[in-house]
Amino acid sequence: xLEHGAVVDxxxxxxxxxxxxxxxxxxxxxxxxxxSDIDVEYEEGESRLVELHDGSKILLHKLEQDYxxxxxxxxxxxxxxAARRGEVLTxxxxxxxxxxxxxxxxxxxxxxxxxxxxxxxxxxxxxxxxINEEFQRADVALVVGANDVVNPAARSDPSSPIYGMxxxxxxQARNVIVLKRSMRPGFAGIENELFHMSQTRMLFGxxxxxxxxxxxxxxxx
Numbered sequence: 001x002l003e004h005g006a007v008v009d010x011x012x013x014x015x016x017x018x019x020x021x022x023x024x025x026x027x028x029x030x031x032x033x034x035x036s037d038i039d040v041e042y043e044e045g046e047s048r049l050v051e052l053h054d055g056s057k058i059l060l061h062k063l064e065q066d067y068x069x070x071x072x073x074x075x076x077x078x079x080x081x082a083a084r085r086g087e088v089l090t091x092x093x094x095x096x097x098x099x100x101x102x103x104x105x106x107x108x109x110x111x112x113x114x115x116x117x118x119x120x121x122x123x124x125x126x127x128x129x130x131i132n133e134e135f136q137r138a139d140v141a142l143v144v145g146a147n148d149v150v151n152p153a154a155r156s157d158p159s160s161p162i163y164g165m166x167x168x169x170x171x172q173a174r175n176v177i178v179l180k181r182s183m184r185p186g187f188a189g190i191e192n193e194l195f196h197m198s199q200t201r202m203l204f205g206x207x208x209x210x211x212x213x214x215x216x217x218x219x220x221x
Contacts, residue, residue, distance in 0.1 A: 035053045038050060038052070038053075040060060042060070042062055043062065044062050044063065044064050044065040045062065045063070045064040045065070046061070046062055047059060047060065047061040047062075048060045048061075059087070063091075069092055069093065069094055069095040070094075070095055070096075070097050071094075072094060072096075075093050075094035076094075078093060079093060125166070128166055128168075131168065132168065132169040132172070135168070135169050135170055135171075135172045135173045136169075136172050136173075138172075138173040138174065139173070139174050139175060140173060140174070140175045140176070140177060141170040141173035141175070141176045141177070142176075142177050142179070142214075143170055143176065143177070143178040143179065143180075143194075144179045144207050144211065145179065145180060145207055146168075147180075147185065147186030147187075147192055148162055148165070148167075148186040148187055148188045148190075148192070149165075149167050149168055150167060150168050150170045150171070150192070150194055151167060151186075151188075151190070151192045151193060151194060152167070152169070152171045152193050152194055153190065153192075153193050154166075154167045155167060155169070156193075157193075160190065161188055161189075161190065162188050162190070170194065171193075171194050171197060171199075171200075173199070174199060175199050175201070176194065176197070176199055176200040176201070177200075177201050177203060177214070178194070178195060178200060178201070178202050178203065179203050179205075179207045179210045179211060179214075180202065180203075180204060180207075181204060181205065181206070181207075182204065183195060183202070
């Protein structure tokens with residue numbers, strides 16, 4: 001519950017909020033009873049009336065195996081027949097294959113990151129070593145938002161809490177440009193030595209905007 005003059009945290013920043021006294025809670029903690037799963041198995045084209053935990057019933061119908069969701073006329077007929085019976089249909093009834101997919105509209109990857117196997121989301125030790133060798137020959141290393149994973153303390157400071165953690169050796173490049181919103185520490189809660197090195201230039205602000213400015217500057221050079 002917020003009261004007049006309460007201190008709040010907005011986007012990581014603290015400040016005083018001058019607001020009228022709110023007498024109503026913003027959130028309530030309630031008890032949610034446990035219910036066992038309801039499993040229903042039935043064939044294509046069949047319907048099944050299922051009773052839910054509260055006594056209400058829901059009619060499930062599995063579409064026929066030869067149902068074509070790309071057939072607009074058939075989909076309209078199915079919707080019209082359901083409306084005549086007073087039923088509400090859910091699920092994919094019609095799919096316009098000529099329009100871009102949800103994945104394409106949002107520019108998402110085909111496979112969700114959470115479903116990728118470990119070997120595809122985490123490079124092996126050999127691959128990491130190859131990447132780090134490239135930094136030794138790089139004229140410029142561009143760091144976008146990263147913090148602890150580019151902190152050379154993991155390699156050089158035995159007293160550091162991240163000592164021994166695999167990192168990207170971007171500090172070995174001739175020049176380093178870091179795009180961040182602030183000098184705020186990462187998850188380890190320690191300062192990043194990279195940010196204070198002589199070859200490092202910090203560019204604060206929104207990463208996308210900063211990156212576009214860099215690209216325009218390179219094109220104009």
